[in-house]
Amino acid sequence: MSPIGTWDGGARSATALEPRVEYVLGLGDDALVLAQRLGEWIASGPQIEEDMALANIGLDLLGQARSLLSYAGELEGAGRDEDALAYLRDERDFRNLQIAERPNGDFAVTMARQLAFSAYQFELYTRLQASADALLAGVAAKAVKEVAYHRDHATQWVLRLGDGTEQSHQRMQAGLDEIWPYVDEMFDADPVVAQLATDVAVDPVGLREPWAAYVDRVLAEATLDVPEPAFHGRGGRRGLHTEALGYLLAEMQHLHRVHPGATW
């Protein structure tokens, strides 16, 4: 048995694919995994109106995921369609950012996650509309309008909960504290992006400043503090995930794995 200190998590990370496939899969997995998370709120929302809102947001993301995963499969050229990619890959081959897989927690945690992630997606898709890859540009142009609404929805709630009662303020702050360890990863330099032409992919590092300009303003208006996390989750793009993703995939993939090709 080798000493604990020599174990290299990176050695077990996702199977390497062509950079453009990796890139598209990463964006598609973000949308797919968060769509699945939001679906968990259906029939459990604080009010039926919010059930609808979260389901709509989830379905927007699912639509983005379908386009992106189909395209990734096409680029890969190995005969994998959107279903094969969504239902037949294991945890290590998912390339989503860890923030997307984090559990819903209470409503404040979900809104903290949505604000952080939608603000990131908004900056990303805004720039991706100019991609030299026509399909990516097209998906981004459609999705940026959806995401603008997601960001607004989360903003409205963070403002109301943060600047609401003592109880709502405290729980909203706790929600931010829970999610913020996974914020930095969204803006980590991505070796896959570095391998692609600069006019195809968007460098996530450059998204941090506009993201923070928006989010910090919302938090200030909501009388909330920007958390200073004690640790930072990293490695989702390389297939390194938190424990939460395995359970999410088990639920999402179970039906397809038991009844391959099932339709209704």
Add this chain to the structure above:
Amino acid sequence: MTAEPLWEVFVRSRRGLSHIHAGSLHAPDAAMALRNARDVYTRRQEGVSIWVVPSSSITASSPDEKDAFFDPAGDKVYRHPTFYDIPDEVRHL
């Protein structure tokens, strides 16, 4: 969260038509009511414009007054413009 006030939602399905009552919903304030209305009542492209009104601001006729309010109009056929020939070109009348 059932303590949230009730709002009436009016949706204009396309330009040129008037806003029509679509239903009601709960929301903490007007801005959220508008957003909830967007999610609940226009997710299948039902509209291009939404109004929300606090339900408490609506003064409604009472079912008890139904007879006094509406029955007298029942036998006044001469109030209907049915004695005119409508030109074919007039489509919305």
